[in-house]
Amino acid sequence: MSARRISGLWLIAPVTVLLVVGFLAPTAIMGMLSLRNYSGMSGIGDSWTLENYIGVITDPFYLTIIGRTLLLGVIVTALCLLLAFPLALFILRSGPKVQTASILLVIFPLLCNIVVRSFGWMVLLAPRGIINEALIGAGLIAHPLPLMYDLTGVTIGLVQIFLPFMVLLLIPALQNIPADVEAAALILKASRLRTFFTITLPLALPGILTGSILVFVLSISALVTPRMLGGPTYRVMATQIYEEFMTNLNWPGGAALAFVLTVIALALIWGANRIGNRLTRGISGGNS
């Protein structure tokens, strides 16, 4: 290794130290913790066991929570995608003034703290919240609609929070589609709809995948919004991990659940990348 290279390595030394001390070490400690036995009476024991993991993947209580979390992730990701795609296209195809204004509007909610935004949704969605009161007042419904403490409320909150990420990732992806390609499809007698599905959509796929992975991973690991809008009864993995650590003081159990969540996220990213590479062979990388 040349002297130049070694001096170059110094540049990445700070971030390496930070990652080892701040990420790898705690993860390793958590990993060991998740393999410790635990009992409500004596706390964390000092023998090794797989009990915590077996508990998580066999107990119907945890399985329901895992299933619910994944379902939530899929729904939030799909809704974000459906809402963000037309918005990204609109932003891309409007004039410079409208473009700047709409990008600012998209980013604007990010300036507001998640707790505040989630609380805002509570005010709107609660059984005696603004929406239900208004609908009852208008005589449209007799009893309050269940908008909170369930899938609906958490979904609404998370979609609103993660929509900007999806929009901001889709814009460059759509921008990368060569200008004349859609015109070429139209001239070759494809309808606008067919052009969208056979040309625009496949060419935007890399951005769609990146955006979807990001929103999915953020959704299944979100804590604040599910805690506030899901309440104590509608539990997802992140809130349950919090519960295990902070309320039950079952650190090994919480650690095991956290690792299961991490493994699910990593598996999904890996799988999505594989699919992505296969579907975008002509656009990026791949064999030549």
Added chain:
Amino acid sequence: MSSLSLRSLVKRYDETEVVKSVSLEVAEGEFVSLLGPSGCGKTTILRMVAGLLAPTSGQILIGGEDVTRLPPNRRNLGLVFQSYALFPHLTVADNVAFGLRRLGVKGAELSGRVTEALARVRLGHLGDRYPRQLSGGQQQRVALARSIAPRPGILLFDEPLSNLDAQLREEMQIELKQLQAELGLTSIFVTHDQHEAMTLSDRICLMAGGVIQQIGTPEEVYLSPATGFVADFIGSPNKLSGTMRGARVDLGGGIALTSANDTLADGTPVRVTLRQEDVAIAPIADDAGAGAIEGTIRLRLFEGASVQFLVAVAEGVELLARVAQQDPRATLAPGDRVRLSVAPERVFVAPAGAAGA
């Protein structure tokens, strides 16, 4: 094959008229170039014919049918883009098949026609590749195959060769001309390159400032330019200014040339265009004919096929003359005294400051 008529076509953006009442008739199987400098409106016209832009007013007829309000996918056209515009996520064969599938061509006929189209552009062996694995010239040939495969009524070209390097461009010009002649395709070819337009076209439609300056065969446009702009744009011209004195043009410095153009009044200030290849150069001993001007060679530029001479004929008046490299006069050297002459019908004059400048 279809014919094409443009009737008083206008395109206006806010206050600017990019295309000003353009009318053009293109017969079946004819190859017409829209030639002009950038911003002359030629690409705008092409995009209106393709249906990618809506005209402000006027009509577009393809095969006698008014298509002015029809979307691009209902006009039965092919368009070859400057950027190629291949579908990057589809293989070469799938790119070519795209238009055929829209026509409902299936199975053996589909693969047969894809193979045929690719064979026509000599890319039969590359059907499985993706566009990014091909060179620029190959990509443009795929784009061509993709456009001709569905047998469109009219084939449009938007500066298709300008992204290619010079040699490849000349090869492609020949290929394109052969293909067009074989298939008898009605073609509209947009270019800013006069050589390309002259080589390929049956007729050239020369444009400037959104207005047609002249429509004619390459010979007509070259030999009898209708406006001062055309004379300046075509060939490699010497551009001078002068004043009419009867049938002669006074270029100043005691230099005058006879022009065949006798429509301009005595004393009119004019722009004079002399093509380099029309300026006959001869050693001083020779008799270069009537209207000869004497001068001294300042520079000799060897260009390969030809040699260019910069000749000072009077104080502040210099002319460029060009002779073939095989010509005995090509050996003239800087400092030699020479006689220059231009045939009267090759002296193009136009009133100074006339429209179309």
